[in-house]
Amino acid sequence: MAYEALDFYDVNELLTEEEQMVRDSVRGWVEERVMPVIAGHFRDGTFPLSMAKEMGELGLLGAHLDGYGCAGMGQVSYGLICQELERGDSGVRSFCSVQGSLAMYPIHAFGSEEQKQKWLPEMAAGEAIGCFGLTEPDFGSDPGGMITTAKPVPGGWVLNGAKMWITNGGIADIAVVWARTPDGIRGFLVERGTPGYTAPDIGGKWSLRASVTSELVFDDCKVPEDAILPGTVGLKNSLMCLSSARYGIAWGAIGAAQACYSEALEHAKTRIVYGKPIGRFQMVQNKLVEMASEITKAQLLAWRLGRLKEAGSEHHTQISLAKRNNVHMALEAARNARDMLGASGITDEYVSGRHMANLESVITYEGTHDIHMLIVGMELTGLNALGNV
Numbered sequence: 001m002a003y004e005a006l007d008f009y010d011v012n013e014l015l016t017e018e019e020q021m022v023r024d025s026v027r028g029w030v031e032e033r034v035m036p037v038i039a040g041h042f043r044d045g046t047f048p049l050s051m052a053k054e055m056g057e058l059g060l061l062g063a064h065l066d067g068y069g070c071a072g073m074g075q076v077s078y079g080l081i082c083q084e085l086e087r088g089d090s091g092v093r094s095f096c097s098v099q100g101s102l103a104m105y106p107i108h109a110f111g112s113e114e115q116k117q118k119w120l121p122e123m124a125a126g127e128a129i130g131c132f133g134l135t136e137p138d139f140g141s142d143p144g145g146m147i148t149t150a151k152p153v154p155g156g157w158v159l160n161g162a163k164m165w166i167t168n169g170g171i172a173d174i175a176v177v178w179a180r181t182p183d184g185i186r187g188f189l190v191e192r193g194t195p196g197y198t199a200p201d202i203g204g205k206w207s208l209r210a211s212v213t214s215e216l217v218f219d220d221c222k223v224p225e226d227a228i229l230p231g232t233v234g235l236k237n238s239l240m241c242l243s244s245a246r247y248g249i250a251w252g253a254i255g256a257a258q259a260c261y262s263e264a265l266e267h268a269k270t271r272i273v274y275g276k277p278i279g280r281f282q283m284v285q286n287k288l289v290e291m292a293s294e295i296t297k298a299q300l301l302a303w304r305l306g307r308l309k310e311a312g313s314e315h316h317t318q319i320s321l322a323k324r325n326n327v328h329m330a331l332e333a334a335r336n337a338r339d340m341l342g343a344s345g346i347t348d349e350y351v352s353g354r355h356m357a358n359l360e361s362v363i364t365y366e367g368t369h370d371i372h373m374l375i376v377g378m379e380l381t382g383l384n385a386l387g388n389v
């Protein structure tokens with residue numbers, strides 16, 4: 001079934017030639033390399049690890065960062081990369097988001113020159129893989145409550161605690177880990193193989209199956225003095241990483257929704273029920289029009305946010321609004337597309353069911369739908385309904 005990306009308001013015209021080229025090259029790569037194999041990976045619960053180097057060659061890893069082997073693209077180009085990857089699968093986009101925004105970005109923004117030289121070129125090439133450990137078993141929406149500690153000892157630090165639900169954890173060469181020190185929360189780089197550090201994978205997932213999700217366990221794990229990210233001064237640094245990743249998610253969700261819409265539209269034109277294509281029924285058209293309207297609004301929101309980000313004038317609550325709106329939009333589109341496919345929609349011959357399952361994770365991670373509502377609500381009212389912030 002041929003994929004056609006909806007662009008009802010000619011958002012294409014708002015993009016530079018370079019941005020269009022980036023989008024088209026990633027779209028082509030996803031069509032050729034991701035689509036033929038992704039349902040199999042989802043079924044087997046495996047991440048297509050060989051794609052890491054291919055993404056590196058295409059300049060997709062840390063694409064929005066400058067220097068150290070990174071492509072130095074603009075924010076809209078980075079967003080379009082996320083959009084096209086997530087059209088393939090949220091797991092593939094999650095890999096790219098975690099690598100670029102949650103692992104490379106903190107090294108780039110808060111790392112020492114030695115840390116940057118050591119890790120960023122290899123990570124940009126997809127030869128070294130990173131993960132980001134913030135969430136703990138008892139602290140997800142409220143990461144400031146974390147109990148993982150980093151205790152200063154002669155010659156370094158000793159980490160104790162556990163991180164939970166960590167994307168790329170089991171395949172990561174380097175983990176960016178947030179821990180409580182006597183001076184507050186700081187970021188640390190923990191290398192794979194460090195004694196006292198293990199990363200067991202979490203099984204039994206019915207969402208984001210083509211992505212590795214792991215626990216990170218630190219049991220008297222000693223790291224050297226220079227494992228600390230020197231520019232980190234508190235929880236706010238980890239939240240800056242999340243802002244960068246959430247921005248990409250707001251774009252990525254559009255790709256997932258476009259994939260579902262394209263599939264639903266094709267089915268509406270070709271599936272004959274009561275002697276006519278189901279697209280001739282008003283309720284089916286209503287679903288398609290709702291999807292198209294919401295995708296169009298989401299595209300304009302993401303594009304505007306991208307331009308604000310490029311000007312350096314975006315606010316983190318604007319990112320919250322876009323992540324919340326666009327992921328919810330995509331999940332609704334996936335559910336409606338799945339419904340329109342009838343029984344066929346529950347098989348992995350069609351993409352909508354896989355996107356629907358994946359988006360349940362996407363609406364939860366990087367701040368749940370409700371947490372982003374409370375963040376925007378606080379901005380609008382000046383009143384904190386979130387917790388103890």
Ligand SMILES: Cc1cc2nc3c(=O)[nH]c(=O)nc-3n(C[C@H](O)[C@H](O)[C@H](O)COP(=O)(O)OP(=O)(O)OC[C@H]3O[C@@H](n4cnc5c(N)ncnc54)[C@H](O)[C@@H]3O)c2cc1C
Pocket residue numbers: 098132133134135137138139140141142164165166167168208213361364365366367368369370371374385386387
């Ligand atoms: C597939 C996957 C990959 C992930 N990858 C990573 C990763 O790479 N790194 C990382 O650090 N984390 C990662 N996470 C963790 C993710 O960010 C957390 O799951 C998320 O922040 C929610 O935390 P929680 O699961 O502990 O839910 P909880 O915080 O326990 O929330 C449970 C429910 O309570 C609601 N709730 C909580 N507080 C409030 C409040 N004040 N008011 C109203 N409602 C509230 C929430 O909205 C939610 O509905 C991942 C999660 C998943 C599923």
